[in-house]
Amino acid sequence: GEDVEQSLFLSVREGDSSVINCTYTDSSSTYLYWYKQEPGAGLQLLTYIFSNMDMKQDQRLTVLLNKKDKHLSLRIADTQTGDSAIYFCAVPSGGSYIPTFGRGTSLIVHP
Amino acid sequence: EAEVAQSPRYKITEKSQAVAFWCDPISGHATLYWYRQILGQGPELLVQFQDESVVDDSQLPKDRFSAERLKGVDSTLKIQPAELGDSAMYLCASSLKRGGVNTEAFFGQGTRLTVV
Numbered sequence: 450g451e452d453v454e455q456s457l458f459l460s461v462r463e464g465d466s467s468v469i470n471c472t473y474t475d476s477s478s479t480y481l482y483w484y485k486q487e488p489g490a491g492l493q494l495l496t497y498i499f500s501n502m503d504m505k506q507d508q509r510l511t512v513l514l515n516k517k518d519k520h521l522s523l524r525i526a527d528t529q530t531g532d533s534a535i536y537f538c539a540v541p542s543g544g545s546y547i548p549t550f551g552r553g554t555s556l557i558v559h560p
Numbered sequence: 561e562a563e564v565a566q567s568p569r570y571k572i573t574e575k576s577q578a579v580a581f582w583c584d585p586i587s588g589h590a591t592l593y594w595y596r597q598i599l600g601q602g603p604e605l606l607v608q609f610q611d612e613s614v615v616d617d618s619q620l621p622k623d624r625f626s627a628e629r630l631k632g633v634d635s636t637l638k639i640q641p642a643e644l645g646d647s648a649m650y651l652c653a654s655s656l657k658r659g660g661v662n663t664e665a666f667f668g669q670g671t672r673l674t675v676v
Contacts, residue, residue: 453602479661480661480663480664482664482665484667489672490669490670491564491566491651491667491668491669491670492603492651492653492667493667494664494665494666494667497664537602537603539665541661541662546661546662547593547605547608547616547662548593548605548653548662548665549605550602550603550604551602552600552601552602553601553602
């Protein structure tokens with residue numbers, strides 16, 4: 450099955466950029482997703498990238514995809530305290546394109 | 561804005577009791593997922609429905625868990641009997657199917673289950 454790996458923690462200073470990385474194994478995915486989860490809440494879709502793209506920018510968010518290395522990253526510019534949350538990479542896999550999630554990266558933003 | 565509705569938000573139950581969770585997906589979304597998220601981990605798929613049919617329930621512990629989506633709209637996930645290890649967040653999500661591919665999944669707020 451699909452294997453999605455993320456680093457568990459990232460700590461940044463307010464105003465700096467954050468880069469959250471993800472690696473995956475299944476190369477048949479059409480879309481790849483980033484979700485955000487605040488404490489005690491469900492998952493909020495942040496952004497996604499189609500597999501034939503290298504980069505997608507959406508306001509403060511930039512997604513980079515390296516299909517050759519099966520590496521996905523999410524860059525958050527001008528990180529704010531409200532960005533503190535857990536960020537999940539999700540990669541649809543298998544014939545039914547079921548989203549498979551990594552363990553999540555906990556982003557901590559300090560003043 | 562359309563949302564995936566789940567109830568209850570929180571549930572505390574004693575082990576060996578039965579418990580049920582309900583999900584109402586976004587209108588028009590044919591695909592419905594139930595995920596389980598243990599604290600500190602990512603969501604793991606329990607079951608996927610396409611309309612009223614189960615597409616994948618390979619990770620559903622069928623000795624105690626059951627899921628149904630009788631009319632292809634809302635869905636119920638049941639655990640009987642509950643065990644201490646079932647304590648987790650149960651997340652429901654739905655998506656459209658377009659051109660044979662499931663589009664992005666939208667999640668509900670989840671049901672936090674605590675088994676005591």
